[in-house]
Every structure is written in C-alpha cells, then in structure tokens.
Amino acid sequence: MDFLGTLTRTHTCGELRASDAGKSVVLLGWVNRRRDHGSLIFLDLRDRYGITQVVMDNELSPVAHAKAEHARPEYVVAAIGKVRLRGKDVINPKMATGEIEVVANELRILNDAKVPPFSPAEEAIANEEVRLKYRYLDLRRPEMQRNLEIRHKVALAVREYLSAQGFFEIETPFMTRSTPEGARDYLVPSRVHPGEFYALPQSPQIFKQILMISGMDRYFQIARCFRDEDLRADRQPEFTQIDLEMTFPQQETVFAVVEGFLKAAFEVTGEQIRAPFPRMTYDEAIRRYGIDKPDLRLPAMVDLTSDFTPELRTALKIEQELPVLGFTVPRVGELSGTARKALTSDIRASLGDSALDVLDIARLRTNDTFAGLADKISEKLSDELKVFDERGLASRDLNVVITPKPGVAAQAKDRLWIYKKVGQLRLDLAKRFQDKHSAFEKKGNADDYKFLWVTDFPFFEWDGQTHTWTFAHHPFTSPHEDDLIAGRMESDPEAVRALAYDIVLNGMELGSGSIRIHRQDVQGQIFRALGMSDEEARLRFGFFLDALQYGTPPHGGIALGLDRIIMILTGATSLREVIAFPKTAKAIDLMADAPSQVSEQQLRELHIRPTKA
Ligand code: ASP
Numbered sequence: 001m002d003f004l005g006t007l008t009r010t011h012t013c014g015e016l017r018a019s020d021a022g023k024s025v026v027l028l029g030w031v032n033r034r035r036d037h038g039s040l041i042f043l044d045l046r047d048r049y050g051i052t053q054v055v056m057d058n059e060l061s062p063v064a065h066a067k068a069e070h071a072r073p074e075y076v077v078a079a080i081g082k083v084r085l086r087g088k089d090v091i092n093p094k095m096a097t098g099e100i101e102v103v104a105n106e107l108r109i110l111n112d113a114k115v116p117p118f119s120p121a122e123e124a125i126a127n128e129e130v131r132l133k134y135r136y137l138d139l140r141r142p143e144m145q146r147n148l149e150i151r152h153k154v155a156l157a158v159r160e161y162l163s164a165q166g167f168f169e170i171e172t173p174f175m176t177r178s179t180p181e182g183a184r185d186y187l188v189p190s191r192v193h194p195g196e197f198y199a200l201p202q203s204p205q206i207f208k209q210i211l212m213i214s215g216m217d218r219y220f221q222i223a224r225c226f227r228d229e230d231l232r233a234d235r236q237p238e239f240t241q242i243d244l245e246m247t248f249p250q251q252e253t254v255f256a257v258v259e260g261f262l263k264a265a266f267e268v269t270g271e272q273i274r275a276p277f278p279r280m281t282y283d284e285a286i287r288r289y290g291i292d293k294p295d296l297r298l299p300a301m302v303d304l305t306s307d308f309t310p311e312l313r314t315a316l317k318i319e320q321e322l323p324v325l326g327f328t329v330p331r332v333g334e335l336s337g338t339a340r341k342a343l344t345s346d347i348r349a350s351l352g353d354s355a356l357d358v359l360d361i362a363r364l365r366t367n368d369t370f371a372g373l374a375d376k377i378s379e380k381l382s383d384e385l386k387v388f389d390e391r392g393l394a395s396r397d398l399n400v401v402i403t404p405k406p407g408v409a410a411q412a413k414d415r416l417w418i419y420k421k422v423g424q425l426r427l428d429l430a431k432r433f434q435d436k437h438s439a440f441e442k443k444g445n446a447d448d449y450k451f452l453w454v455t456d457f458p459f460f461e462w463d464g465q466t467h468t469w470t471f472a473h474h475p476f477t478s479p480h481e482d483d484l485i486a487g488r489m490e491s492d493p494e495a496v497r498a499l500a501y502d503i504v505l506n507g508m509e510l511g512s513g514s515i516r517i518h519r520q521d522v523q524g525q526i527f528r529a530l531g532m533s534d535e536e537a538r539l540r541f542g543f544f545l546d547a548l549q550y551g552t553p554p555h556g557g558i559a560l561g562l563d564r565i566i567m568i569l570t571g572a573t574s575l576r577e578v579i580a581f582p583k584t585a586k587a588i589d590l591m592a593d594a595p596s597q598v599s600e601q602q603l604r605e606l607h608i609r610p611t612k613a
Contacts, residue, residue, distance in 0.1 A: 014050020245557030290423015295507025513558025
C-alpha cells in the first residue's frame, strides 16, 4: 500500500473535458471497474462527481502498469498522469468525461478493499437488506449520491427562501417532555433523576408556539421528529419536517409562505409548479372526491342524487334517501363485453357488503323507461370530464355509477361513508387502468404537480376504540371563531370546524398545520371537550399553559415532510432512498444494528431492570 504523501487532487473524477487535453493531473478515487487488456490496463476512477478512465500502459510506465495489476474494484487509488484525447472510435458519449482519458505515469494504491457484497458500479439493485447493512457501499452509487445532493440543495433553497422572508432557524430540544401529536413517544431514561424520562419530540410543536410567545415572530426549522408507531408501508420512526410558525398570520399568510418555498424547492430539479394552489374545504373534498386528500389528476365524482326520482328509485331498487354517485376514469378505451362483466363483478366484490351496488348504464339505455336517465347520467359525467379536461373523449371513458341498496340507514351524519367508499373505488379503478389513461404519467410540465390546500377540517374525530371525541389535528389547533361564538363546542361538537389545513399533492398529504389557540380560556375549553381534566392537562402541558398566560399573540404554522418532497423530486420509490441512514419497516438500523442490548452497568445507572417478556 502506498502513502498519499503531499499529493493533492487537481481535478475531480467528473471534471476533465476535451479542452483539458495535455494537462498534468492528479485524480483520487475508487476503482469503479478494471479491465485488463494485457499491456494496457484500464481503471475507471469514481468519486462523487463522476467517473474518469485511467490507462496504464506497460510500455510507457511499467511500474504503474504493474501496480494496476493488483488494483481491484473499490480500492482507493491516486492516478498521476496526463489528459489525452480519446481516439474518435472510443469516445464514450454516455460519460461526461467520455472524450478523454488519463494516461498514468504513476499509480498509488492508497487502500485496498474486501470483495464487496454488491458492486456500487452496478445499477441492478441488490436485496434491500444487504444495501442497508452495507449502506456505505450503497451510498457510493451515483443514484444515491444524486438523491442526497438534491436533498441538500432543496434544504438550502428552503432555508434561503425562508430566511429572506424574515424567518429565523431556531433549534428546539431533542430531550424534552411528551409533545401533542398523538403518537407514541420514544423515551429516554434519566440517570440523574431515577424513574424519570425525557421524551423525544414527535414535533417541535410546543416549542415553536413558545417561540411565538417569546416574540420571535417567524420561526422555522428543518426538524427531526420521532414517532414510535407501528410502521406502515412508507414511514420512518425518525423523519424530517420543514417546520414553521408565524405570529399574527391569516391562513393565507401561511399558504403564501409555503407556496413560495415549494416553488424554490421544485426549481432545484428544474420543475415548474403553478401557484397559488387551489383551495378546497374538507367538506367539498369529501363530497367531490370522497377523501381528504384529493388527487386532482383525475376528474371529480358527480352527485347524481337529484336525477333519481322516488319512482325511478323504486323501480331500480335504490334506497330513497341516500346519494347516488358517479365518476369517470378517462381514456380507458373500449372494453369488451366480457371485460365489462368481469369489471362489474370486481366492483361488486370491492363494495363487499357495504350495501352499495354498481348500476349498469349500458343496460339502462336499452330500456325505454330508463333511456332518458342513462343519457342524463352520461351527459353529467362528460360535463365533469370537460371541466377537468377540455379534450373530453367521452366515448372511450369508463363511467361508473354507484347506488345504495334499499334499507340502508339514511341518517344525515352517516352519509359521508358513501362518498368515501365511492372515492376509494375511483382511485382503485384509476390505478387499475393507469397504463391506459396516463393521468399519473409525467408530462414534463406544471400539470405533473396538482397541489391543493384542504381547509376547514372537522375539529373533532370520533375515536371508535375509546368511544370518545379526540382531536383531528392536535389539541392546540383553534376552532373556527364562528363555531365558538355560536356555542357549537357544547351543542354540536361534530359540526365544529378547525382552522386546520393540509397541503396535498397528487393525492398525497405533504403536510398539515393550523392557526393555534392563543387564549388560555379557549384552550381550557378544548381540553375539557376532549375529556381531559384540568389536572391531566396541567400534568402534560402545564408549562405551556403557564406560558399562554403571559401575552400570547395569535399565531399559526405548518409542517411539511421533507423526506416525501425529496422522494417526489428524485422520483424515488421509497423514503429509504432519500434518507442517508434509514430504518427498516421494523424500525431497525441494519448497519449500526440498532436497537441493541446494553450492558447491565448502563441499565443499573439508569435504574432500569428489564422484565422478560
Ligand atoms: N406539528 C404539526 C405536525 O407535525 C404541524 C403543525 O401543526 O404545524 O403535524
């Protein structure tokens, strides 16, 4: 093995071009590939910036050539030599440095490497567990380096934008008390206070609100959050949010700031987005899309309730009171009779015993009594399609109408489940035919990104497990002032709207936030409505309730998942592709082998005695 000595790199492995021909250079990097052609040995040197071909010619420099015989993939080497233009027939247009090569007169082997379990030079991805265990090798892959580069640049663009808007980046503690997001805390035992624990923050929520009480006016943080949840498909126990809070905002003030930094973030990869984003209330989202995070790349559902008169409902065996909903999946193409039949029975199966049924519009049309209705339905669905997409193309679209079967409970508050069920079906069918309708395909323009603000969420959510009302966002979210003034908190909690909002992109929730409660009396009222006694509230959030008493300004904010934004911008298929050291779905760090057992001594110091399960 050789020493680096006083060698310094003159160029990176991605830098040299035809115009550098003739220059003496020093390149340092990893051996990406080695090709032995007898008297010529080629080493492709790799670093973060790219790959450069280095040639060792036995005739020109036999010592360097002899060294290269020992070099193997992932060895770290220094190549000292001259840049030479490649012959016309060996120019590699796929490589940025493909017009040149470096003819080495000296090669130093700075370090060797074991045969790696997979080659960072290969595009084919090895088993993900192996990649995570040997993350340092995985991160050598150009794709991962690019993902982390984009991540860095996006974070920087967000910082610059927010800083220019007067936001201060302020760090909040990792070791603190339980925060109010409603997930399970990660706990850290205290050595100096036996039996006491810190909690890792599920978000900086309380601290950012306290910063507003402190007069900091505008705060942000690219903040790590910790939530000990059973991990669903694409979640991480520690994740990063772009978290911000501001004093005296209207909702629109928050929206404008977010639209601004998202524009800056998307520009990092050259993506254009259209702002301001549309706004939609929760109620409208459910009624038109059946979901609180509508995917606007597909046409909305159409309410056909009024087209079904009592007589028609009786004749068609449809529940009298409940809504009838239709939707279109565009450009599915002509379906054969058999395919149509199979599809109908699949839809029926997916509706299960929900007391909903699919109406066969083609069949209606063949019947004199219902032909007019069939036309009306088709017209309404194609109107919606035209609003969505000028091209229309009604004849090749798939129209689906879902009706409630008779005897289904018709109470007003139960109706939303129908919208939700049909909304889900709309998404499932769009997915099923996605190769045909191209709604999810990237078009290379601002239409690829359908952003949306969803506002006016219900304040309370019914918790089916505990049979109590719980908060839909978090307990510091302000209810609508109108609902407070009208006394709905007591008289009709279900109707109370929150000043809470979500930002949605292509059917994905990117973040949520709210205008907060700034009055102590209102906060008390909310805790009581949530069934939290004064003592319990004091125990959990006492310090915050104290702070609220000392001149708290109206304030509000939001947090957006940075990891997810990076995933969209890189086109990655999983959060693990955009986090340097992620955990598995079982919350394990396979490289560091964490969590792990600790010594008896450590446990003793922490006053912990494990119980065997
Ligand atoms: N703390 C909230 C969350 O993490 C966001 C907010 O209300 O600002 O979802």
